[in-house]
Amino acid sequence: MNKFTTLTSIATPLDRANVDTDAIIPKQFLKSIKRSGFGVNLFDEWRYLDHGEVGMDNSKRPLNKEFILNNPKYKGAKILLARENFGCGSSREHAPWALEDYGFRAIIAPSFADIFYNNCFKNGILPIVQDNSIMDALFAFNGEIGIDLDAQTVTANNETYTFKVDAERKRRLMNGLDDIGLTLQYQDDIKTFEKTYFKQYSWL
């Protein structure tokens, strides 16, 4: 997993509430058995005017110029600004895979759906929760935004806002740690647990 320490970038403002993971990456792209290559189909139904399918040459597809991702002003943005309940719906990790593959490393929103929020941390993406009033300020500001995970701050327009993040998630994200490797350090604890557990719940 990619480490996350600091990030400075312009931000793409996606001014919609309840953006679901079906919108982030439509189901036809979930048929892939790979983990990469989803970025070109990020927000596919909003981003292109035609119907997207796996295996199309996306560079030849007609773009929806109205959609914010297609605004040249936000080309190369690594931060996504969003509204309430971002990432709701399906648990598909293809959603953070698509966001990461496209180039987003941080998402700032007033709230996130639980499963999506969790999935972000597994893929080197930092989801940041900020109050609606701060979100309004960030949406209104068009310049570069700075994020410092260690300091837990977002800086924009000469203002610095703090944010909360679980200490363990922060540690793993800052060091790009492999969750499974870490858990396997506790395999003796797991084996000890199993002994007592299966004695008590012997029908399992």
Add this chain to the structure above:
Amino acid sequence: MAQTLYDKLISAHIVREEETTSLIYIDRQLIHEVTSPQAFEGLQLAGRKPWRIEASFAVPDHNVPTTERSSGVSGIEDPISKLQIETLDKNCADFGITEIEMNDIRQGIVHVVGPEQGATLPGMSIVCGDSHTSTHGALGALAFGIGTSEVEHVLATGCLWQSKSKNLNIEVTGILNENVSAKDIALYIIGQIGTAGGTGFAIEFTGDTIQNLSIEGRMTLCNMAIEAGARVGIVAVDAKTIDYVQGRPLAPTGTEWDKAVNYWQTLHSDEGAFFDKTLCFNAEDIKPQVTWGTSPEMVVAIDEYIPNPNNAKNAVEKTSWENALNYTQLTADTKISDIQIDKVFIGSCTNARIEDLRIAATVLKDQHIADNIKLALIVPGSGLIKKQAEVEGLDKIFTQAGFEWREAGCSMCLAMNADKLEVGERCASTSNRNFEGRQGQGSFTHLVSPYTAAKSAIAGRFC
């Protein structure tokens, strides 16, 4: 100390506690073809083996065709769907994981098959790379959806790191109105609390209305907990739960059964247990529900009108309503029962159990779908439900009414297989999500109960 059911279930599974997170032991991992291939690949690349093979139980459901299947997986027309199912078959064979394959009569939607086979038992911790895993909470299990990285983590370690959710008690009391079912309760609650109303919470559904629901009805309700933002929806174990589990192929027997039942009977919130929040609803207030927009919270009763964005509570909601009306090509203040539909879908992990089919059959007996209905589909939740329905003669009622009677799978709930809506088509659907494009790009989904879907099929409009 008095504990909630959720607290009890978590406590029973804690392997190790850290400051803000705990390592939780997982009893059962359900696997389907869409969210598992990358997890198996990760495991192989790291040279790791599954921690406990018996914990896993797999079934293909999202991509399977619901039409003719006599040529097996090799007969699936879409090569990418076919590859995904072949990959599941291969991964399960390679790792020695129990899989119910596509042409097995027990095959079906993972959240229907798990409880049906007794792979879901009360008190278990259950995960699956699918948000509707909350369904299994209806049996007093701790069940929630996870992403693919966590699927790999559970395969490799048998455990998962979890931060505890807060406890939300949703109490529903009173007698349900006629023709109102668990689906209407779920949609009504989501309409009241919003799709983020349960975010960060585990919901326990309590009250006499919930106790009076069948296990199938409780599964429908817990299934929709995620549409209210909660990963976990649970109902306490009672005599109905134990009756439902008894005799299932993977349920314990003999003295182990007695021992299990003794434990399961403790799976309820203690008197005086602390809930971070309690919300009470009156069953008599709930009428048949129909969604009108692109989020399950955009819902009204069958005798109501599409709301006007001018009456939205804030600017964000106003924009959401305007976007939704723009997408669904509907006008504010339209009576919901004046909206004509093109297709009807009865199925999905929400509403494809035998009870759902029986309700639909009661409505459809000696009736016929309206002329404007281009396609009406009934997709049972499993091959065994299909067989049961056929024993009861329900299939005849459906086909005589003009419905197509299909093989089990997720089908048009998310349209990953060939069952999808065309651009501009409007569907009365018993599934769980009405997001833009969910059932096919440019199509419109209205979530309803099986009763309302069947009635609306006959009327050709919401009814």
